Amino acid sequence: MSYQSSIWPLAAVLISLLGALPILASDRRPNLRESWTILIAFGKVVIVASMLPTVLNGGGFVFTIAEVIPNVPIQLRVDAMGMFFALVASILWLFTSLYSIGYMRALDEHDQTRYFASFAVAISATLGVAFSANLLTLYLFYEMLSLSTYPLVTHHQDAEARTSGRKYLTYILGTSIGFALPAMLITYQLAGTLDFTQGGILAASGADASTLALILVLFIFGFAKAGIMPFHGWLPAAMVAPTPVSSFLHGVAVVKVGVFSILRVIFHIFGPDLLLQVHLGTVITTLASATILIASLVALTQDNLKRRLAYSTIGQLSYMVLGAGMLTAVGMTGGLLHIAMHAFGKITLFFCAGAIYVAAGKKYISQMDGLGKRMPITYLAFFFGSLSIIGMPPFGGFISKWNLATGAIESGQLILLLVLLVSSLLNALYFFPIVYRGFFMPAAEGEPDGIKEAPLFCLIPLSITALCSLGLFFWPGLFLRLARMAVGL
Amino acid sequence: MTTSNLHMYVLAAPLLTALFVNMLGRVSRSYVAPLVLGALGFSTLASLGVLSRVLDQGSYSYTVGNWAPPMGIELIIDPLSALMLVLISSVALLASFSALPMVAKEQAGKEHLFFTLYLILIAGLMGLVMTGDAFNLYVLLEITSITTYGLIAMGKGRAPLASFNYIIMGSIGACFYLLGVGYLYILTGSLNMADIAQILPQLGGDAAMATALCFILVGLWIKMALFPLHGWLPNAYSLAPTGAGLLVAPLMTKVTIYLMVRVMFSIFGADYLFVQNPLVQSGMVWLATAAIICASCLALAQRNLKRMLTYIIIAEVGYMVGGVWLANSTGLSGAILHIVNDALMTLCLFLAAAAIAYRVGSLDFDNLQGLYKRMPITMAAFTVGAFSMIGIPPTAGFFSKWYLILGGIEAGHWEYVVALLFSSLINAILFFRIIAIAYFRKEGDHARLQREEAPLIMQGPLILTAATLIVIGLGSGPLVRGIIKLALPVGF
């Protein structure tokens, strides 16, 4: 693959980072501020999309920001895998921005300027992770994301937000400094470089299996944003944030950044061949399987809708790691593909949860009886989203799960197939009751009548993402192709 | 003005201006600010000139008053000392912007006295990094110490008591150093570092030499507040007048660590220290490890911003001492890079603390609530400094920590690696505790707080320092390759 030097990767990352400045400057003029947000989001999609043709043709872009450590520059590079993630993130950010405007204004939230500015920085960091050319750059943007999301998680600034914020940072910063950083340093010491290379950089270092296992586990737990148990506790806690934050950051950007980092490490630091050689695939799949099953079971017990979605997310994230851990091309494609499919599905679900909160002020599933009749569009979208997550055809989730299942069979680990099936069943068990209650249960006594659909700014984005989930079943071509390119198929 | 003695102008500017500040300042206080800023601005520019000359034409030595070494006093200008000159003069310049309004507020009417000491201290520090003479080093060490005693004693309340304790401890340190130099003189008959370094290996490492090393190092450790000899520092630095803390906290310990490096490699040599005495070498890394962990834990117990920062300084001393004693080039580069970075990030945090003190008065944690609303710019800079202390890229602190940890891995000193990571985590806790306090407000207090930033003269250097932290971070590649690698002693 040949990379051409270009300013575009930097532009894609910087546009929202610098965009935070005009947002901050137009503090007192909300309409202007929101125009900036939309303009930047739009610009971002355009810049990312403009690089797509080259990537599809097997090319790529590279931009070196600074040479900081011997052999390890701070460098941005657009390859198929990064493009895949950047595309998902930037498109969904556009929808989230629209949705945020509706949500924040409907609830008349305080400090909206800080909110939108932090959001802009967070999406910059997300694209930075996607376009990182080496582990150090990835780590840099990973930390930037952790820190820029702190004001978002603690947006309400009350006692609960404070506790959750502390938990959020403890998990995220603690693991990244305590595990990921030393793992990165040991890798550098062994390999002399941190560059993401097809086939990995550790194979040539001659490190023994136990060292490799140690580094691998440090990396998997170090990128705790992926929510691998036991370092998943921050995600339910972070649900105190306003819903657009939960939907985008904790459905798409933050958590997927964790998964993306782990995938990068597995694909481009270790390399599947090396992992196969030292039999470390099982370490990954075991951790992931355990997380999938436990998280799905816990999700069943949650009454708070957002918390149920959070545990569902934890389970789904491990699907992606599981796919990578199969170490077969199809499984890895499935894992990567699930990033996109789950993103569209889960963001729809969160958008719906937010819409319900905006329209009816309800957070708990047990109170949502009969709501579906009053908010049919929202509930239909919710139904679509949940079907996609469960992996039913004709929804996008089916494609990725199909690949995962094929990968499991191909790798000869039928137990993984069982995990996938059981988990899909559990997914159905925790999603269907919500829809059922909404449509078929009578509303509770004394329920006010005035509940209508959420404002259009909320409704339109969630309809679009729901339709996208549907559409991705029929036209998965672009994402499938990028994912296949990324794993070298 | 020829370029060959440009470094003398760097040193002479603050020294001579000290005199004028004292005399003219008596006439009118309005002379103080332009004199101080002018002298330090000149020094900064000249020191940059010295650095570029050294990088261009290589190191050179200068004999004061034309007395030839080894009898006369020799000044050594090599990449390392030139780098330190730039660091000292620029930190001093930035600090004085903020110190001027602080002193006018806290020590009203004594500005000229304060800045006389302040400038002499800077001149002393500059002399320290240049001198190539062991006894001259003692004299300069005492010049800096005496001025610091005076500056600290100008504080309110318990400050004189803290200063007195510092005098006792500082004098013990200086006397130990002098004693060590005495041994060296008796052994070699010389006081010139290069000369001693030539004679010592011929003597073989006997007990007297070990005693000399021991006394010199312990003396310097007291001065740099290496745990467990740190007892004097928290009180002295936190009770000092804010203006004095701005200069003393970033520079004093760092310059002393530079001196340790200088003495270790210019007098005793890496071979004697590391190869002949491996037990001492690894023992020192363990001591540094203990210093980092204990000081970090002590920092957790503090309820005042400035006191917390003083304990972090002590932990950082452990970082650098450990890095030097790792006995590999990565660790040593990390330690030297950390001298630069730590000076700047300490400066950044103390500048922010000064700005807060200027507006809020007290730096107790309880008084910091709602500060992000009240002083957003100050707190933004504070946050950058805090990130650098924690070691979050791309701030400077991350990269020096990178080299230090990598050096620890290379040397197989895992305890040191763990200590550094542990300390990073503790720093994260420490700073996010403050950030949380300043970010959240009292329950129910949702009224829009009034914005009241510190005056522009304090904000300017603060913003500049915070920006420098990021620039140095991104530029650490060229910095290490271009300057610090050249500064490593022969054999590394």
Place this chain on the structure above:
Amino acid sequence: MEQFLAIIIAKYNYWLYVVLMMIGFYAMIGKRNLVKKLIGMNIFQTAIILMFVSAGAKYGAKIPILNKHEVLEHGVRAAQVVNPLPHVLMLTAIVVSVSVTGVALAILQRIYREYGTLEEDEILEKLGR
């Protein structure tokens, strides 16, 4: 025992300074009165000054004031004059020690004015109030 005594007698000047130093050190660390601490510090410094000076001494040597004509004729006979360098160094060291003492005394004055005592215990007691 005799050997031990011989060692002490052969280098009695050094032993003397060790004893002096320990006295000073004890006063600095052990005494609770701030002035006594300061005096201890002075004793400590004096011990070091004595060590340096004695290091320059030689048996039967004269003070290092040379006759110009004699030097031109015979050169310097180093064995006949004491080494002047330690003395010179110690002049500087004395200056340093005097200035430290001066600063310390000034600070002690301030402390006394503030607390009315120079006993560390009493000051701490007042601070604790």
